[in-house]
Amino acid sequence: MEGVDHPASSAPGVESAPSSPLGPGIAREWFSNMPAIGWVALAIAFYVILADAAIETFISGSPGRWITAGTVALYAAATALFWRRTSWATKMVASALVLLFLITLTAWLPDGVSRGIVLLGWPTSTVLALATALAILLAGGVLAVSTALPPPVRWAAGIIAAYGIAAFVPAIIAGNDYADLFHGASLWARLPFWLQGTFIGALILVPAALVFQLATGLRESPSQHSFLRRRGFQVAGLSAAVIVAVAGLSTPASLALTGLRIEVPPLSYQLGPVIFASGQSGDQPIGQATSFQQGIKAVYAFADFEGLTGDDTIDSIWYKGAAQLAERKFKMSEIYGAAVPKKGRLWFTLTLEQGAQPGGYFLRISINGILAEPGILRVDAAQ
Numbered sequence: 001m002e003g004v005d006h007p008a009s010s011a012p013g014v015e016s017a018p019s020s021p022l023g024p025g026i027a028r029e030w031f032s033n034m035p036a037i038g039w040v041a042l043a044i045a046f047y048v049i050l051a052d053a054a055i056e057t058f059i060s061g062s063p064g065r066w067i068t069a070g071t072v073a074l075y076a077a078a079t080a081l082f083w084r085r086t087s088w089a090t091k092m093v094a095s096a097l098v099l100l101f102l103i104t105l106t107a108w109l110p111d112g113v114s115r116g117i118v119l120l121g122w123p124t125s126t127v128l129a130l131a132t133a134l135a136i137l138l139a140g141g142v143l144a145v146s147t148a149l150p151p152p153v154r155w156a157a158g159i160i161a162a163y164g165i166a167a168f169v170p171a172i173i174a175g176n177d178y179a180d181l182f183h184g185a186s187l188w189a190r191l192p193f194w195l196q197g198t199f200i201g202a203l204i205l206v207p208a209a210l211v212f213q214l215a216t217g218l219r220e221s222p223s224q225h226s227f228l229r230r231r232g233f234q235v236a237g238l239s240a241a242v243i244v245a246v247a248g249l250s251t252p253a254s255l256a257l258t259g260l261r262i263e264v265p266p267l268s269y270q271l272g273p274v275i276f277a278s279g280q281s282g283d284q285p286i287g288q289a290t291s292f293q294q295g296i297k298a299v300y301a302f303a304d305f306e307g308l309t310g311d312d313t314i315d316s317i318w319y320k321g322a323a324q325l326a327e328r329k330f331k332m333s334e335i336y337g338a339a340v341p342k343k344g345r346l347w348f349t350l351t352l353e354q355g356a357q358p359g360g361y362f363l364r365i366s367i368n369g370i371l372a373e374p375g376i377l378r379v380d381a382a383q
Helices: 026-031 036-060 065-081 088-107 124-144 151-174 197-219 226-250 332-336
Strands: 270-281 284-288 291-293 298-306 313-320 323-331 343-351 359-367 370-380
Touching: 036 065, 036 088, 065 088, 088 124, 088 226, 124 151, 124 197, 124 226, 151 197, 197 226, 270 359, 270 370, 298 359, 298 370, 313 343, 323 332, 323 343, 343 359
Parallel strands: 291 370
Antiparallel strands: 270 284, 270 298, 298 343, 313 323, 313 359, 359 370
């Protein structure tokens, strides 16, 4: 009837609200208030970050370079395959989860805390410190704004979050080693490491927020899938931060923090190379060679030296394979007396009464217990 307003239909299949540009699914539930252009920008930004991480990590020679590059390549293929089936919000969320996966996995590879993922020109330690600081900020926000917690707990969560972030900021600026932050190199270094901001923030506040999110999600109605939609991304981020922090805690502190130094003093002498011969005259080799015929009964080795003193001890050991054949140990003063020349020549003899048998022979020459020069020769079977 004309002029009469009819109520909107409530029949099945009729939409009463405009569709979201985000499309259906988890991403819409999480971020329904963000403009569509924001998701396009964020998704593109994460694509660039992932590509940069794959390239920079590979170039850096990181132990995780092949895992990083391979994962990004597989994700790029999957993205292309499902491009038209996913919204920009879903693309962004998926890219962020892939980045979290790579940061977490590479941190547990050998030397991964210091030589793991590299991106945006930042070294691994800076990347991990920044990711952990963001997780502390998220954990503090989750607990501080929750009406399910009493005000004192919420205030404490906010203060601890600020304390934890304050401990990471100087490390991010200075580029400190990530593992050192969990071994006493955090803010207020005079405190025990377990009272410093990095430890309390990453390994107490973040796990507490993770448990709170899980417990809260389990109390919600499973029919609405509210846990995955509203808390899944937060749980993933908090879990990744805890795993990375444990990797940092389990990694030994660097030499820069412990103060340990390995100093190898420069050698004051030179020896070698070793020259083999079938005979000698004075200190000159005769029949110089690296291979000899079966049955030879004496092999000579010569090595020029410079800078040795009378107190230096020379130890020469002959081997055939792994079997020791002969050893001679002496001080330079036993050969030259008190006047050891600045430059000279040493020679060593291997006597084989039964004749040399086919195989490889090895001469090890040490000076004061330090390997100075090795020599290898071969005895060929008689024709």
